[in-house]
Amino acid sequence: MDADYLPFHPNPSKPAFVPPPGAVDAHCHVFGPADVFPYAPERKYTPCDAPKEKLFELRDYLGFERNVIVQATCHGKDNRALVDALKAAGDMARGVASVGPDISEDELKEMHEAGVRGVRFNFVKRLVDNTPKDVFLTIADKVKKLGWHTVVYFEAPDLEELIPFLKELPTTIVVDHMGRPDVTKGVDHPDFQRFIDLMAEVETMWTKATCPERLTADGPPYDDVVAFGRKIVDTFPDRVIWGTDWPHPNMKSHVPDDGKLVDFIPRIATTETAQRKLLVDNPMRLYWG
Ligand code: 0GY
Numbered sequence: 001m002d003a004d005y006l007p008f009h010p011n012p013s014k015p016a017f018v019p020p021p022g023a024v025d026a027h028c029h030v031f032g033p034a035d036v037f038p039y040a041p042e043r044k045y046t047p048c049d050a051p052k053e054k055l056f057e058l059r060d061y062l063g064f065e066r067n068v069i070v071q072a073t074c075h076g077k078d079n080r081a082l083v084d085a086l087k088a089a090g091d092m093a094r095g096v097a098s099v100g101p102d103i104s105e106d107e108l109k110e111m112h113e114a115g116v117r118g119v120r121f122n123f124v125k126r127l128v129d130n131t132p133k134d135v136f137l138t139i140a141d142k143v144k145k146l147g148w149h150t151v152v153y154f155e156a157p158d159l160e161e162l163i164p165f166l167k168e169l170p171t172t173i174v175v176d177h178m179g180r181p182d183v184t185k186g187v188d189h190p191d192f193q194r195f196i197d198l199m200a201e202v203e204t205m206w207t208k209a210t211c212p213e214r215l216t217a218d219g220p221p222y223d224d225v226v227a228f229g230r231k232i233v234d235t236f237p238d239r240v241i242w243g244t245d246w247p248h249p250n251m252k253s254h255v256p257d258d259g260k261l262v263d264f265i266p267r268i269a270t271t272e273t274a275q276r277k278l279l280v281d282n283p284m285r286l287y288w289g
Contacts, residue, residue, distance in 0.1 A: 006255050007048035008247035012058070013259030017266050019063045020276050024283035026068040027176070027210050027243025030055055030085045031075070037084070040076025044127055047074055050247035052085035058246055062262050068241075068287055070151065071098040071120055072249060073127045079111065086115040094287040096120050096151050101138040112146050117287050118174065119143050123154040123162065126250075133165045144171045149206075149286065155180040156191045163198060172204045174241070174286070177211040178232055184217050187227040199236055206239040206286065207232060209278065212264050213248065213256040220260055229268030237274055241283045 001007070032039070032049035039046055059067055067089065071082050079097045086095045096118040097111055121136045122128045140150050149172035154162055156179055166173060179195040199205050209229045212222035233240055242265060248256050269275045 001048045002046050005045065005047055006251050008050060009255050009257050012257045015062060015259040015262035017263050019279055023064045023279040024066040024068060025059060025064045025243050026241040026283040027070055027208050028055060028067055028246045029072045030069055030081050031247060032081060037081035039074045040078055042076055043074040045074055045250055047249050052088055055246065058258060062258060065092065067093040068096065068243065068283060069093055070096040073122060083111060083114045099139060101135045103142065108143065108146055118149045118151050120151040120153065123158055137168060140169050140171050149174055151176060156182055159194055167202065172206065175205065175207040177214065178207055178209060178228055181215065181228055183215050183224050183228060187231055196235060206241065208243060209233055209240050209268055210243050211245050213251065213261065219254060222264055226267050233269045233274055233278060237277050238282060240278055242278050
């Protein structure tokens with residue numbers, strides 16, 4: 001693991017908020033263990049191992065029933081750790097993989113059997129080298145045939161340039177972490193408004209109301225992120241999902257307490273109906289439908 005890498009919280013608090021029955025943690029990862037599933041040579045960081053057993057333990061402890069496990073860049077396009085976790089979870093997990101344009105139909109079908117339902121396109125420069133957009137479009141065309149969607153990760157300043165590409169994607173699109181707004185600019189800033197406007201226009205676009213721990217400038221309990229999460233949940237109640245982002249790769253400011261992250265949910269989804277859509281109905285439709 002990198003010298004400055006912060007491992008996940010060893011003993012998170014028990015959340016006060018009790019998720020509804022059937023709740024899905026729809027953004028989390030598994031890392032390694034490296035002696036079984038080595039990290040990718042092209043990775044930009046080396047994390048602390050975060051194996052599937054730990055993830056499933058956390059799921060139960062926090063009161064969730066299911067996981068959506070998202071391939072992280074430290075494993076590159078080697079989806080073995082992901083597929084292994086999906087197989088171990090049975091029907092209780094789905095996955096999002098990273099693949100190249102040469103992926104075969106058989107390989108995709110095998111991943112589908114294991115529970116993969118999407119691919120991730122990453123535009124965050126500190127995490128990946130540049131991939132030409134036509135490569136991503138080739139991949140999107142292939143996975144569309146299986147009914148998969150694309151998960152897209154970018155930061156707010158890059159959205160304007162990405163809009164034509166996003167509009168070209170033939171699949172449902174799920175944007176990570178509310179498009180990573182700069183929360184110090186406020187919820188009414190044109191950058192966040194651009195994202196809201198795009199979601200309003202592109203009805204096949206969803207987002208994850210996730211990562212207050214990454215977006216915050218003030219730290220826990222993440223008061224400065226509440227307005228952003230609430231705006232998304234209120235405006236797009238049927239196209240929003242939530243996840244822990246465990247094991248929180250590349251956190252520098254603090255180690256998030258997963259229990260406190262769960263307690264953030266009722267601050268952004270303030271009614272039982274909104275909570276059920278965010279945690280159960282929406283992820284079930286997208287990943288188990
Ligand atoms: C996240 C966020 C990050 C990392 C990755 O794939 C990854 O390595 O997504 C990050 O560093 O912001 O969603 O886990």
